[in-house]
Amino acid sequence: MKSIQNWLWISLMMxxxxxxxxxxxxxxxxxxxxxTMIVAKSDIEVPVKFSAKMKGQADVTIMPQVSGxxxxxxxxxxxxxxxxxxxxxxxxxxxxxxLESAKANLQAANANLQAAQSQAxxxxxxxxxxxxxxxxxxxxxxMLESSLNTYKQAQATVSQARASVSQAQAAVNRAKxxxxxxxxxxxxxxxxxxxxxxxxxxxxxxxxLTVVSGNQKMEAEFSLSESVLEAGVSSGYTQTDKAxxxxxxxxxxxxxxxxxxxxxxxxISTLTGVVNAxxxxxxxxxTFPNPDGFLYSGIQGTVVLPYSHHDVMVIPQTAVxxxxxxxxxxxxxxxxxxxxxxxxTTDVGNGKDVIVTEGLNVGDxxxxxxxxxxxxxxxxxxxxxxxxxx
Numbered sequence: 346m347k348s349i350q351n352w353l354w355i356s357l358m359m360x361x362x363x364x365x366x367x368x369x370x371x372x373x374x375x376x377x378x379x380x381t382m383i384v385a386k387s388d389i390e391v392p393v394k395f396s397a398k399m400k401g402q403a404d405v406t407i408m409p410q411v412s413g414x415x416x417x418x419x420x421x422x423x424x425x426x427x428x429x430x431x432x433x434x435x436x437x438x439x440x441x442x443x444l445e446s447a448k449a450n451l452q453a454a455n456a457n458l459q460a461a462q463s464q465a466x467x468x469x470x471x472x473x474x475x476x477x478x479x480x481x482x483x484x485x486x487x488m489l490e491s492s493l494n495t496y497k498q499a500q501a502t503v504s505q506a507r508a509s510v511s512q513a514q515a516a517v518n519r520a521k522x523x524x525x526x527x528x529x530x531x532x533x534x535x536x537x538x539x540x541x542x543x544x545x546x547x548x549x550x551x552x553x554l555t556v557v558s559g560n561q562k563m564e565a566e567f568s569l570s571e572s573v574l575e576a577g578v579s580s581g582y583t584q585t586d587k588a589x590x591x592x593x594x595x596x597x598x599x600x601x602x603x604x605x606x607x608x609x610x611x612x613i614s615t616l617t618g619v620v621n622a623x624x625x626x627x628x629x630x631x632t633f634p635n636p637d638g639f640l641y642s643g644i645q646g647t648v649v650l651p652y653s654h655h656d657v658m659v660i661p662q663t664a665v666x667x668x669x670x671x672x673x674x675x676x677x678x679x680x681x682x683x684x685x686x687x688x689x690t691t692d693v694g695n696g697k698d699v700i701v702t703e704g705l706n707v708g709d710x711x712x713x714x715x716x717x718x719x720x721x722x723x724x725x726x727x728x729x730x731x732x733x734x735x
Contacts, residue, residue: 379712379714379715379716379718379719379725379726380712380713380714380715381677381710381711381712381713381725381726382660382661382664382710382711382713383708383709383710384658384660384701384705384706384707384708384709384710384711385658385707385708386656386657386658386707387656387657387659388653388654388655388656388657389653389654389657389659389693389698389700390651390652390653390654391651391652391653391654391691391693391694391700392649392650392651392652392694392695393649393650393651393652393694394647394648394649394650394694395567395568395569395629395647395648395649395650396567396645396646396647397565397566397567397599397631397645397646397647397648398565398566398567398643398644398645399563399564399565399566399599399633399640399641399642399643399644399645399646400558400563400564400565400566400642400643401535401536401558401559401560401562401563401564401642402559402561402562402563402564402632403533403535403558403559403561403562404535404556404557404558404559404642405531405532405533405535405556405557405559406553406556407432407433407529407531407553407554407555407556407557408550408551408552408553408554409433409435409526409529409548409549409550409552409554410526410550411435411440411523411526411527411550412547412548412549412550413435413436413437413439413440413527413547413548414435414436414545414546414547414548415433415434415435415436415542415543415544415545415546415547415548416434416435416436416544417433417434417544418432418433418540418542418543418544419431419432419433419434420432420537420540420555421537421540422537422538422539422540422555423536423537424536424537425534425535425536425537425638426531426534426535426536426537426557427531427534428531428532428533428534429530429531430530430531431528431529431530432529432530432531432537432554432555432557433528433529433554434527434528434529435526435527435528435529435548436527437524437527437528440520440523440524440526440527441524443520443523443524444517444520444521444523444524446520447513447516447517447519447520448517448520450513450516451510451513451514451516451517453513454506454509454510454512454513455510455513457506457509458503458506458507458509458510460506461499461502461503461505461506462503462506464499464502465496465499465500465502465503467499468492468495468496468498468499468500469496469499471492471495471496472489472492472493472495472496474492475488475489475492476489476492529554531557532557533557533559534559534561535557535558535559535560535561536557536558536560536638536641536642537555537556537557538555538556538557538558538642539555539556540554540555541553541554541555542554556642558641558642560635560638560640560641560642561634561635561636562632562633562634562635563632563633563635563640563642564614564630564631564632564633565597565599565611565630565631565633565646565648566628566629566630567629567630567631567648568626568627568628568629569613569616569626569627569628569629569650591613591614591615591616594612594613594650595650595651596610596611596612596651597610597611597612597613597631597648597649597650597651598610598611598648598649599611599631599633599640599646599647599648599649600646600647600648600649601644601646602644602645602646607633607639607640609633609634609635610633611631611632611633611634611648612631612632613629613630613631613632613650614630614631614632615629615630616628616629616630631648654700657700657701657702658700658701658702658705658707659693659698659699659700659701660674660698660699660701660705660711660713661697661698661699661713662696662697662698662699663713663714663716664711664712664713664716665688665690665699665716666685666716666717666719671687672687672688672689672690673685673686673687673688674686674688674701674704674705674711674712674716675711675712675716675719675725676705676709676710676711677710677711677712677725677726680724681724681725681726682722682723682724682725683712683719683720683721683722683723683724683725684721684722685719685721686704686705687704688701688703688704688705689701689702689703689704690702712725
């Protein structure tokens with residue numbers, strides 16, 4: 346039996362030798378489906394996202410300044426209005442009566458003033474006449490002093506009459522203002538919000554009628570992470586430094602909840618100078634132009650701020666293997682075998698790349714495609730096959 350096995354082994358070796366001598370290709374190790382790359386540093390722009398709420402730059406709460414019955418509503422919800430356009434009218438009859446009464450009082454005050462001035466002129470003439478007669482020793486000193494006192498009293502009466510005229514004029518002006526308050530006009534151009542009253546309601550200066558959203562420019566309110574800004578910006582800087590920092594920030598984008606991106610870019614316009622101790626963020630506003638009225642107050646979405654990272658190691662997400670709470674990358678050693686290394690990464694936000702902050706060095710070769718199928722010590726690189734000669 347042993348001799349038969351030896352004979353079979355010798356026969357197999359002879360066949361292989363013949364095939365080799367005849368130029369028949371022997372089976373070779375085939376390259377795997379793994380792809381690799383050399384780690385290098387580069388610049389990349391990362392979209393940083395912040396939840397935001399949109400608000401008109403000139404949102405105005407409309408409230409009456411006088412009490413009365415609301416007679417008419419001239420606008421509807423969602424209507425575009427211009428500055429100075431009439432919105433509401435309050436019953437103006439009482440205000441009109443007050444104005445007429447104030448005008449009558451002013452007229453009476455003017456009449457009293459004219460009478461007082463006439464008396465003062467007469468008293469002045471009498472005093473001057475007695476003064477001339479006294480110099481000629483025709484009248485006594487008593488009569489001169491008496492006419493002088495009468496003249497002074499007349500002047501005092503004129504002063505009081507003038508004060509009464511001023512008070513009456515102020516009452517007329519106040520009545521005119523109150524009458525004007527009965528017609529409520531829009532202080533800004535914008536969109537009418539929800540109307541909270543009906544014609545016939547009794548309103549007071551505490552009654553909110555509606556809100557006019559000045560929508561030519563809109564402000565997205567959000568909190569800006571301190572880490573996005575340069576170190577030290579949040580404390581001890583001057584107003585000039587603050588303005589310079591805001592000016593250096595890039596344009597921002599507004600994305601609505603349904604994923605629609607607003608086509609016009611915005612600019613960060615205001616930034617508080619103190620970091621909130623609880624949230625570690627800065628209250629911020631980004632201003633967006635709204636020429637077509639596409640944006641409305643109250644809508645929520647995301648402000649996207651492009652943030653540039655310079656001289657960082659960027660690798661594909663496919664190179665990272667998630668294992669419980671660890672992130673692994675397979676590094677190719679000099680003998681073409683793979684070894685797992687733990688890395689710390691930052692998501693870029695583009696859905697395909699990550700930034701490696703720890704675990705790799707520039708010049709390392711790593712597996713980028715097929716990393717999930719790599720095992721420790723597996724050979725992932727093969728020498729290239731020599732080209733066949735014709």
